Amino acid sequence: RKLRYAYSYVNSDLAVEGRKDPSKKRQDFIVTYTDLPDPTNPNHHPSIPVYPDTLVWKVDYTYSQNDPMVKTYFNHPSYDNYPVVGVTWEQASAFCVWRTRFYESVAVARKQPLNARPEYQLPSDAQFEYAARGGNVKTKYPWGGPYIRNTKGCMQANFKVGRGNYSDDGGLYTVNVKSYFPNDYGLYNMAGNVAEWTITSYNQSAAPMLLDFNPNYTYEAKTQDSKYKKRKVVRGGSWKDIGFFLQNSVGTYEYQDQPRSYIGFRCVSAYPGTDITYRN
Template sequence: MKKIYLLSILAVTVLLASCGHGGQGELVGSYNRKFKNQRIPLGMVYIPPGHTPLGGSDEDITFSQAGPSRMTTIPAFFMDQTEISNAEYRQFTKWVRDSIAIVAMGYPQQYMMTQKGAAANALGGEKYIDWRKVGNGSSIWSGKGKGANAANASQLDNMYYSGLDALPGKKEIDIRKLEYTYGILNFDKAALGHKDPNSKRQDYIDRYSIAVYPDTMVWKTDYSYSQNDPMVRGYFNHPSYDDYPVIGVSWEQTQAFAHWRTQLYQGVASARKMPANARADYRLPSESEFEYAARGGNTKTKYPWGGPYI
């Protein structure tokens, strides 16, 4: 017992000595490495934190309480300066299109990342597309890229309209097959079941497969008795409308776009060795955030966008 007692005292002494190293015996905290990020994401503006009244600020019908104003505190965030354009959303659809094509062709080496040594071990055997080699995807679909062959080109036949769905003399991609698959951790589910000893992390992961091509038929369905056929055919793809807002995108498609944009940004952030907790996630703004940004610090206007006299 005496030996065990002495060894225990020695262990505690060594432990206390090691804890005091570097902090002079004081609690100094454990901090992540220094990180300074003053770069505003491209096309976005910085919205500083603050508090603002939300809701109606004009006279209301007596005792109706239809739109009571409430004070809300908003943390800082970045917000797109303009709506997402056709060109920006088209980058997403083409990324999905080319990803599906490369997988269908069996991951041709000319489009894949090549790593050696420690970098290859870090990938853990996973295959990653080198988007610098893919470019605008023309080499994939023309079949004229380096190392391209008839076998690879034939594996893309299933991505085109066929049979009675195809127009005579035209070879068009079946937009119904352009699906983006992703998964997110649902914190609401995790909060309800994380104390269950039988639960697993996979129980809280929501997985989605979303068709990403916008509904161009809204030009017909939203505008009855109108001659909008040219807009159906050309609004999303014609160069003249590149900087116009994308339309015909559902909430589910917007969520998929935000997830893809997050992954696009985090890929570069990881290469630059930015801390994981400093990499921004993209999402839709909440109602409070949108109204706060629209007011621009003006809390006396009748509406968030102003009033009859601004």
Template sequence: MKNFYFGVLGLSVLSVLNSCKTSGGDRGEVRGVSGKAFKQEQPYGMVYIPGGSFLMGQTDQDVTFAQTAQNKQVTVSPFFMDETETSNAKYKEFVNQVRDSIAITNYLQDDKYYYKPGGKNAKPDPSGKKYINWNYVAKNPVFSGGRGKGKAGAAASANQAKLQGMYYQGDDRIFDKNEIDVRLLKYNYALMVLREASNNRFDKSKRRSDFILRDTVPVYPDTLCWLNDFSYAANEPMVQGYFSHPAYLNYPVVGVTWRQVRAYTVWRGRYNDAYKDARGIPHRQPYELPTEAEFEYAARGGRIGNDYPWGGPYIKNSKGCLLANFKPGRGDYASDGGYYTVSVHSYFPNDFGLYNMAGNVAEWTASAYDEAASTFVHDMSPTFNYEAKASDPEVLKRKVVRGGSWKDIGYFLQNSTRGYEYQDTAKSYIGFRCVTHFLGRDIKDKRSNY
């Protein structure tokens, strides 16, 4: 019996040895898988925020006695952050690509707008999926209005005929103009809810699909928010022009819900991934909203104990000029240079190079709102997240809003002031900016890898 086991063991060892034969280049030593050298890039329009520790919470008197921003020393790892609030121009790029995607897929159904398999013997995707060729779309706009000469003009006119179903119909039309029915513009996306996956990692009954969030979100901003937010205010011109007129392209997008903003971050990541996939370049980390700790840390600009992003404690400079777009005094909106919002590059940036971290528009964060969050979140990269379901009570759908806006008094511009709004509401004074997290060690860390 002993000989039998020895023989089996001997065969097993021999099989293992035979299966592990190498080409000899590594001399039988484990050296790790090979890969291309990776160099961290700085995303366009973003600034690098070095990691660090800071005292998060109230530095000035708690005027409201809310006690929702108690002091806590926390550490934040390095990340990249948009230097400005997301502008109408950038958000409109998202809306336009969703519009064109729906037009090509549901209305045109023209093979010229899709990638063609390469090579003589290439076959279509076995799954039957087709992929839009956005380079072709850029050269041959879907919504060209029938302009052009010769074949190009004829093709554009043919497109227009097929696209009639995307415009308002019947009595919804004004002067018989072709206007896109924005209710059709919806974005479908999916992402992993990693926290829920972690919480249920030992549950054998769970499948991967249980932790995939799938959502369909209307992407067009709620332009009526300019009237909804203010009773008895003549804001019709803002409704009619703020998102659609080119004069406002570099102004911050507003009227977007938290769910719409998250859809934008997913689209932005996929847009960049497509470019990198075509060139064999590794992806960067996903685009996301900043946590409230990241937002406060970035707003402080590396300073300690400052009330406002520019330092403080004053909201005017030595010449008496206001340093942000907000509601000074008892309602003198114009004295800071803007009646409503202003361009995203207005005023001076803080020490990290970030514009309007206070004022102009308040900004959505990734964090769910809880009055006592500072008492139970971790002190390393702290945040409190909750994925609210449609059936949940409204109190669970609150998301943290930071920074204060054009219609707020100075208190709400303080770095530590917390506020919230419900994730499905759109306001004329709330916008957003994105972050993407740093891969590898800190750029400023010059120490050895060992």
């Protein structure tokens, strides 16, 4: 709880908003997470705790006998290949920054060009859906079909099968990330197991404002903002969700400062493709 991560970055959205304001300086576009935030600066935020909240198994389900999960999920080797949970959107975003800078330090050590390093971030809502579909545009689920069971009658993801029925899919809580087959992009658990944070802010009125080219809506919530401005899109559905939330087209939301026992994350990075003249 005492180990925290402090960092800062230039927010391009703030830069765009203030580009024609001569009174703005570069420092006005820098968002900072620090141990000593300035309460008068709306771009200052408290530094981010490094470790997941181990108590989410009890907080989310107060009257459940989840003590074994609290005591073992984050420290027993049996869970090494299980998805991380108990992290807020803020923690997931901070991890992406840390991972980017870690690879930057590796590039420096190897005397590689810094502009060749990957920059990691959470996927946008649209990116997650694109990845979940695995190239199958019209399919309902990531595995490429309209049914939750395969031809042998087995469940194809870890989710809540029915009222009070969490185990017919083979897992009572989370399961090993390779317990089910990947989609056609080779990605595991794009539906079920744990839902996942996206970088996209949740706003039901945002859709008409978005372009059809790489659409994404983000909002840098201030500390004093209402909780409704701190909602982030969550995708994929989880072990505690019914099958509806596993669909490629379905998303929901969670507050950015709330860790959950059923929400995790994965990073994405831009990949420099091959020049179009060489594709033939």
